[in-house]
Amino acid sequence: MLSLTITPGKIGEFPPATKPHPGFFYEVQEERFRELVDDHYEMILESDIANLFPVDDEDFYEAKRHAQDFLIQICGGPNYFEQTRGEARIVGRHAPFRIDEEGRQTWLRLYSYLLPDLIEEGISEEYIQSFWDYLDKHSIWMINTPSR
Numbered sequence: 001m002l003s004l005t006i007t008p009g010k011i012g013e014f015p016p017a018t019k020p021h022p023g024f025f026y027e028v029q030e031e032r033f034r035e036l037v038d039d040h041y042e043m044i045l046e047s048d049i050a051n052l053f054p055v056d057d058e059d060f061y062e063a064k065r066h067a068q069d070f071l072i073q074i075c076g077g078p079n080y081f082e083q084t085r086g087e088a089r090i091v092g093r094h095a096p097f098r099i100d101e102e103g104r105q106t107w108l109r110l111y112s113y114l115l116p117d118l119i120e121e122g123i124s125e126e127y128i129q130s131f132w133d134y135l136d137k138h139s140i141w142m143i144n145t146p147s148r
Contacts, residue, residue, distance in 0.1 A: 002125050004112040004132055006105050009140030017138035022076030024127035028118065030077060036114060037068040043110040049103045075131065091141050098145040108139060 007015070025033060041064040044053055054060045069080035070088060081088060111132070118128050 002116065002119065002129055002132075004115060005136075006108050006112075007136050007140065009101055009104060009143050011143050011146065013140050013143070015137045015140055017134055017141070018130070020075045020134045021127050021130040023124060024131045025072065025075035025077040027123045027127055030072065032121070033072055033075070033077070034068045036118075037071060038064060039114055040110055041067070043113070044107070047106055047110060049106045052097050052099065052103060074134070090138075094142045095144060099142045100145040100147040101143055102147050104139050104143055108135060111135060 009015075028036070041053075041060070044050055045060075054063055066081065066085060069084060070090070073079045073081045073088075115128050115132060119125055
């Protein structure tokens, strides 16, 4: 059974984050994967963390594309991120943004609304869980601001 539990995190924690099972990307396929991230970003625009993302449409699209490329690569798909942006350095790339635990939890919660749909599309729960577990743990690394 899919467990989309959010692990509490705080600044300076870097829990081990195992990459998602490559079967996740191969079952979802690139087009649907990009759609998943696109849907996530559209939900972000309506959330309390929208201020962390570019307001300019072109910049927002570019940020979304980078996220798609990174997640595709981390899930075992083509290395689009590396080809266009070089080494990931995700923590450093997120450093300019004030990411607190509440914002991280909002970001994750938005994915938790989308991932169950993949079960109905025939994607293995085991693979979805591996993707969630990666997002849950690795997102803790991005926290760089105390919560209020």
